[in-house]
Amino acid sequence: MLLYNRPQWSRKEAFPINDAFQKLDPEKQRRIWDAVIKEFAQNGYAKASTNRMVQEAGIGKGMLFYYFNSKEDLFRSALEYSIDFISRAYVEKLDFSSPDFITRMKQAVETKMRAYLENPMPFVLVANLHIHQDAAELVPDLKKRLDDMAAERMADFFANVDTTLFRDDVPPEHVLNLIRWSIDGWSNEIIASLQQVNLTDYDWDSSVKEFYEFLAVLRRVLYKEVDHGDSEGQ
Amino acid sequence: MLLYNRPQWSRKEAFPINDAFQKLDPEKQRRIWDAVIKEFAQNGYAKASTNRMVQEAGIGKGMLFYYFNSKEDLFRSALEYSIDFISRAYVEKLDFSSPDFITRMKQAVETKMRAYLENPMPFVLVANLHIHQDAAELVPDLKKRLDDMAAERMADFFANVDTTLFRDDVPPEHVLNLIRWSIDGWSNEIIASLQQVNLTDYDWDSSVKEFYEFLAVLRRVLYKEVDHGDSEGQ
DNA sequence: ACATATTTCGACCAGATTGGTCAATAAGTT
DNA sequence: AACTTATTGACCAATCTGGTCGAAATATGT
Numbered sequence: 001m002l003l004y005n006r007p008q009w010s011r012k013e014a015f016p017i018n019d020a021f022q023k024l025d026p027e028k029q030r031r032i033w034d035a036v037i038k039e040f041a042q043n044g045y046a047k048a049s050t051n052r053m054v055q056e057a058g059i060g061k062g063m064l065f066y067y068f069n070s071k072e073d074l075f076r077s078a079l080e081y082s083i084d085f086i087s088r089a090y091v092e093k094l095d096f097s098s099p100d101f102i103t104r105m106k107q108a109v110e111t112k113m114r115a116y117l118e119n120p121m122p123f124v125l126v127a128n129l130h131i132h133q134d135a136a137e138l139v140p141d142l143k144k145r146l147d148d149m150a151a152e153r154m155a156d157f158f159a160n161v162d163t164t165l166f167r168d169d170v171p172p173e174h175v176l177n178l179i180r181w182s183i184d185g186w187s188n189e190i191i192a193s194l195q196q197v198n199l200t201d202y203d204w205d206s207s208v209k210e211f212y213e214f215l216a217v218l219r220r221v222l223y224k225e226v227d228h229g230d231s232e233g234q
Numbered sequence: 235m236l237l238y239n240r241p242q243w244s245r246k247e248a249f250p251i252n253d254a255f256q257k258l259d260p261e262k263q264r265r266i267w268d269a270v271i272k273e274f275a276q277n278g279y280a281k282a283s284t285n286r287m288v289q290e291a292g293i294g295k296g297m298l299f300y301y302f303n304s305k306e307d308l309f310r311s312a313l314e315y316s317i318d319f320i321s322r323a324y325v326e327k328l329d330f331s332s333p334d335f336i337t338r339m340k341q342a343v344e345t346k347m348r349a350y351l352e353n354p355m356p357f358v359l360v361a362n363l364h365i366h367q368d369a370a371e372l373v374p375d376l377k378k379r380l381d382d383m384a385a386e387r388m389a390d391f392f393a394n395v396d397t398t399l400f401r402d403d404v405p406p407e408h409v410l411n412l413i414r415w416s417i418d419g420w421s422n423e424i425i426a427s428l429q430q431v432n433l434t435d436y437d438w439d440s441s442v443k444e445f446y447e448f449l450a451v452l453r454r455v456l457y458k459e460v461d462h463g464d465s466e467g468q
Numbered sequence: 469a470c471a472t473a474t475t476t477c478g479a480c481c482a483g484a485t486t487g488g489t490c491a492a493t494a495a496g497t498t
Numbered sequence: 499a500a501c502t503t504a505t506t507g508a509c510c511a512a513t514c515t516g517g518t519c520g521a522a523a524t525a526t527g528t
Contacts, residue, residue: 020475042365047281050516060477065517131276167455174451178416185415217408221401221455254504284487294506299488 021067032057032067036078037121044132045075072138079129079142082122083149089115091153099162101176102215102223105183108157109211113187117199167224175222186214255301266291266301270312271355278366279309306372313363313376316356317383323349325387333396335410336449336457339417342391343445347421351433401458409456420448 021029035057039048050071054061068074093111098104116123126146129136136143163172194202255263269291273282284305288295302308327345332338350357360380363370370377397406428436 043277043281047277049514051514060475061479061516062477062518063475066475071516170451170454174448177419177448178412178451178455181416181419182412184419185411214408214411217404217412220404221412283485285485294504295487295508296489296506297504300504305487 024067028059032059032064033078033081034121036074037082037125040075040078040135041121041125041128045071045135045138048075050074075135076139076142079125079139082125083142083146085119085122086115086126087149089118091149094153094156096156096159099160100165101161101179102218104157104161105179106211106215109183109187113190116191165223167222170222178222179218182214182218186211258301262293266293266298267312267315268355270308271316271359274309274312274369275355275359275362279305279369279372282309284308309369310373310376313359313373316359317376317380319353319356320349320360321383323352325383328387328390330390330393333394334399335395335413336452338391338395339413340445340449343417343421347424350425399457401456404456412456413452416448416452420445 021032024032032053035053038056039053043049048071050064051061054064057064064074068077090112093115095107096104098107129143129146158176161176163175166172166175190207255266258266266287269287272290273287277283282305284298285295288298291298298308302311324346327349329341330338332341363377363380392410395410397409400406400409424441
């Protein structure tokens with residue numbers, strides 16, 4: 001509507017020129033996403049400020065509304081981008097082939113760690129969604145997609161686990177919880193300590209080694225006794 | 235100073251009349267604290283809105299600045315109140331007399347749960363302090379008091395633990411971590427499920443029973459084998 | 469070289485929100 | 499009645515809000 005006599009140099013309102021953003025230098029895209037997602041993650045939708053976003057991203061105010069047409073579009077795009085990244089870099093790389101639950105958890109936590117280090121903000125946004133109702137209500141479809149994704153992941157995660165590996169004087173669901181919570185606790189502390197130390201000079205090797213030792217301990221206390229010879233491959 | 239010739243009906247600026255607030259109906263005090271602390275906990279200092287506070291508390295705007303003189307005073311008072319409550323209802327009730335780590339953890343988690351249910355907002359405020367720099371910077375002394383309190387609690391917690399109770403094919407620090415993380419994971423899930431269900435009709439009995447079973451499992455897998463006969467008293 | 473198209477900026481807008489004040493009044497107290 | 503205390507919400511200047519737009523810079527094509 002009204003398009004016919006609108007001068008061509010102002011196609012702005014005609015349809016979204018998101019492609020202008022896509023054509024941007026990837027580094028700049030990343031800077032913008034970081035600033036935008038961080039602001040939304042910290043403040044939800046209503047209280048997030050587009051002014052602070054452009055300031056942190058180091059771009060002019062106009063550009064944000066040139067790439068995305070409105071704050072609402074921007075939020076939707078930011079969440080879509082986050083879901084895409086998490087799917088691609090984490091969820092789709094999960095490997096449920098092993099029936100050994102600890103092996104599964106190990107693979108999952110490593111994959112998540114790698115994805116988180118490559119691009120942490122999407123994880124933060126999604127994790128904080130549930131405390132910002134206004135944001136979640138704005139995009140019910142995306143919220144549902146996320147919930148479904150989480151539910152499906154959970155189901156896959158616990159499907160076809162070989163519980164006969166577990167010691168049999170303890171109910172298997174307790175063993176599963178124990179493993180889950182221990183590994184969560186471990187990775188939470190890693191992430192917490194990560195935020196205080198420079199990423200580059202963090203001692204990953206010794207951290208990974210500790211993690212493997214920790215998994216071995218879990219095996220020893222929660223699995224059936226096994227003819228020893230170090231069960232952990234790689 | 236300046237007190238002598240100031241008209242008595244305006245002692246307002248002379249010194250804080252916090253006592254006016256103290257004399258309030260305790261229920262009203264509580265309503266106000268809930269609103270105030272919630273707003274600060276969610277938004278930090280700068281982004282918290284006194285307007286929203288008075289609206290949620292159901293009092294007139296003027297009263298907030300009558301009880302407390304400024305937003306800054308208000309924040310300080312709110313954090314002091316929170317620290318006091320946490321100390322009184324949680325930290326001071328911790329019992330480190332038993333050398334059995336699981337017994338200690340059990341007592342601690344029960345105490346914290348009770349305190350949290352009685353008055354959750356102070357815990358939320360203190361837990362969120364570290365993600366709101368502006369708030370923490372405003373009251374460096376209180377921040378330090380909190381950090382010291384946490385450090386001291388941690389130290390007491392691990393002091394004089396009888397590690398000979400633990401199975402000796404696993405390093406004791408791993409056993410300690412395993413217990414800590416498992417119990418944290420358990421209580422996190424309780425709190426999460428609590429937020430979706432009506433508090434009054436939550437099935438506490440079965441939840442507590444599950445917790446005890448869970449502790450028994452921890453004992454079985456992490457402690458030395460012991461002549462059975464159910465070790466858990468009460 | 470020029471002309472046209474695309475990016476980029478930031479001053480600017482009206483409307484909302486900010487922390488804080490204060491005159492008016494309601495509720496107690498003596 | 500006289501006086502003190504508690505309470506309100508309209509009001510203030512200052513700041514911030516999402517969003518616009520003209521102008522300038524840059525890229526592209528010829």
